[in-house]
Amino acid sequence: MSSVAETRAFEAEVSQVLHLVTHSLYSHKEIFLRELISNASDACDKLRFAALSDASLTADDAELRIEITVDRDARTLTIRDNGIGMGRDEVVENIGTIARSGTRKFLESLSGDARKDTQLIGQFGVGFYSAFIVADKVTLVTRKAGAPAGEGVRWESAGSGQYTLETVEAPQRGTTVTLHLKADEGEFLDNWKLRELIKRYSDHVAFPIRLPVQKDGKPTDEFETVNHAAALWTRPKSELKDEDYQAFYKSLSHDFNDALAWTHNRVEGSQSYTLLLYVPEKPPFDAVFSGRDERHGLKLYIRRVFIMDASEQLLPNYLRFVRGVVDSDDLPLNVSREILQDNRLVAQIRSACVKRTLDLLEKLAKDAPEKFQQFTNAFGNVLKEGIAEDGANRERIAKLLRFASTHGEGADKNVSLDDYIGRMQAGQDAIWYITADSHAAAKGSPQIEALRAKGIEVLLLSDRIDEWMIGYLGEYAGKKLRNAAKGDLDLGQADEEARKKVEAAAQPLLKKLADLLGARVGEVRVSHRLVDSPSCLVLGEHDMALHMQRLLREAGHDMPGGEPILEINPAHPLVRQLEAESDETRAADLGQLLFEEAQLAAGDQLDDPAAFIARVNRLLHA
Numbered sequence: 001m002s003s004v005a006e007t008r009a010f011e012a013e014v015s016q017v018l019h020l021v022t023h024s025l026y027s028h029k030e031i032f033l034r035e036l037i038s039n040a041s042d043a044c045d046k047l048r049f050a051a052l053s054d055a056s057l058t059a060d061d062a063e064l065r066i067e068i069t070v071d072r073d074a075r076t077l078t079i080r081d082n083g084i085g086m087g088r089d090e091v092v093e094n095i096g097t098i099a100r101s102g103t104r105k106f107l108e109s110l111s112g113d114a115r116k117d118t119q120l121i122g123q124f125g126v127g128f129y130s131a132f133i134v135a136d137k138v139t140l141v142t143r144k145a146g147a148p149a150g151e152g153v154r155w156e157s158a159g160s161g162q163y164t165l166e167t168v169e170a171p172q173r174g175t176t177v178t179l180h181l182k183a184d185e186g187e188f189l190d191n192w193k194l195r196e197l198i199k200r201y202s203d204h205v206a207f208p209i210r211l212p213v214q215k216d217g218k219p220t221d222e223f224e225t226v227n228h229a230a231a232l233w234t235r236p237k238s239e240l241k242d243e244d245y246q247a248f249y250k251s252l253s254h255d256f257n258d259a260l261a262w263t264h265n266r267v268e269g270s271q272s273y274t275l276l277l278y279v280p281e282k283p284p285f286d287a288v289f290s291g292r293d294e295r296h297g298l299k300l301y302i303r304r305v306f307i308m309d310a311s312e313q314l315l316p317n318y319l320r321f322v323r324g325v326v327d328s329d330d331l332p333l334n335v336s337r338e339i340l341q342d343n344r345l346v347a348q349i350r351s352a353c354v355k356r357t358l359d360l361l362e363k364l365a366k367d368a369p370e371k372f373q374q375f376t377n378a379f380g381n382v383l384k385e386g387i388a389e390d391g392a393n394r395e396r397i398a399k400l401l402r403f404a405s406t407h408g409e410g411a412d413k414n415v416s417l418d419d420y421i422g423r424m425q426a427g428q429d430a431i432w433y434i435t436a437d438s439h440a441a442a443k444g445s446p447q448i449e450a451l452r453a454k455g456i457e458v459l460l461l462s463d464r465i466d467e468w469m470i471g472y473l474g475e476y477a478g479k480k481l482r483n484a485a486k487g488d489l490d491l492g493q494a495d496e497e498a499r500k501k502v503e504a505a506a507q508p509l510l511k512k513l514a515d516l517l518g519a520r521v522g523e524v525r526v527s528h529r530l531v532d533s534p535s536c537l538v539l540g541e542h543d544m545a546l547h548m549q550r551l552l553r554e555a556g557h558d559m560p561g562g563e564p565i566l567e568i569n570p571a572h573p574l575v576r577q578l579e580a581e582s583d584e585t586r587a588a589d590l591g592q593l594l595f596e597e598a599q600l601a602a603g604d605q606l607d608d609p610a611a612f613i614a615r616v617n618r619l620l621h622a
């Protein structure tokens, strides 16, 4: 019984992805096999899970497996699984569309650079379409487990805009994908080549991957298993090589890059489980990662049966970069998402995931500083969220953060709070930092001049999350974190007497400036933090940095906030000039300029740029 074939067009986005896949993935063409085997393995996982509640699904053919065959004359390569299979609607949904929410963003983000695109594709898991790298036609025949033989579905496409769909007779459940290989892809008809690729990329797949036994260079009807066919995490660590872990990581995460590090543990005790957690090298490109969407990446197995992706239940948000597997011996197989939310065993596993991840990062920081630097560059800002999110581990997380600093090199974020404390000067009781909206602005902040002059280190924070994160951190190892641009700063450079004298002498000038600037400043005072600059703005201890206030205001938030304090440096020639100026107009110009310069240095915007320019021009021209 076979219906008339129906021809349908791919969604526009699928066509774009297909085009991209075939053109840019060519340098990694053999990955198509890993992707198709990975789909077959997922299908077997899903059937095993479904069979927990309906044993009849696998009753006729219990051994889940993947078989790979070639037909040299027809030049076809076939990957067949006896997994869950698909119904007609599912074929249309899964193979004819790209259901993933981030796809549009992904397409928008594509550059012409093929290598970069290649990596993005990997992270989007366009798995099935990778078949078109080596095939000019792909035929998929599938039957859903439990459906009658008459409900098979045949899908076929040459990968150019459309596909055909047909209901066919399918004697067995599961999915068969047949690749009609392009003229120059004959190597994938070779038994040894296939065997080698399976060993390299798919050895860890938990189901047997079988190839026909060869006799006199020809395939027989007998099959042999060529992969290890045991879930990787159940194997003893001593037996596993780095390559094994990396290959497993890649098929788990759809990442083209290696994992940076991993931790593999078997826990036996009041409950038993296995954890295999990976930290990637690079952030994946997807909307999920930015935290706006449902998270994925950590798979929950129960006694070797895949249950669901449980990233949200097993990892806090600030560790959302972790990929891996949790395999529990004790959770009930019929566990639901709701049960996971509120289960004592799950809570224990979750805190073990956090602990093991932090252990892993600490070890990396200690033993592999270069790798840890890569981690910081990729995920340092995500980890910072943990300072607010995970109060119980705040100190451990803070220890793992790295910052740029006046004592560090360039803009590199490689100074830890412990490094800082180790370099603190005698009598120094605070960890000084400054925030700005760029590294250059932080580094050039006038507010840190006196600290610099005394050789006191200042952390230079320029990520948007920093200001917020520091608010939660407050102190580290008993040392307060202090913002160099807030509150009073007195390093005790001058004795009390001398200070009082300077302040008294500056009174008329301070008054003049206060009158001139009116409500734009909260106060005008003599600065103890300036050396080279004539003026700077300072905030109250609890005010938000000016660049943050501006960001929030731009985002439509009402930001009352106290007016900034203008501090001036009475020793600066420009300030002296202002003091001595007898021409009222010029004095007013200079006074405004002191304030405007301070605004610019603080990353604030000028109230009236045109007036500022006119003022500078008047002063320059005089």
Ligand code: ADP
Residues within 6 Å of the ligand: 039, 040, 043, 081, 083, 084, 085, 086, 094, 095, 124, 125, 126, 127, 128, 129, 175
């Ligand atoms: P991904 O595997 O990343 O979801 P694919 O494009 O490889 O993306 O596959 C899309 C979907 O098609 C899969 O999520 C799955 O639902 C379905 N699918 C693909 N291959 C198979 C298969 N061998 N058996 C059952 N379903 C499959």
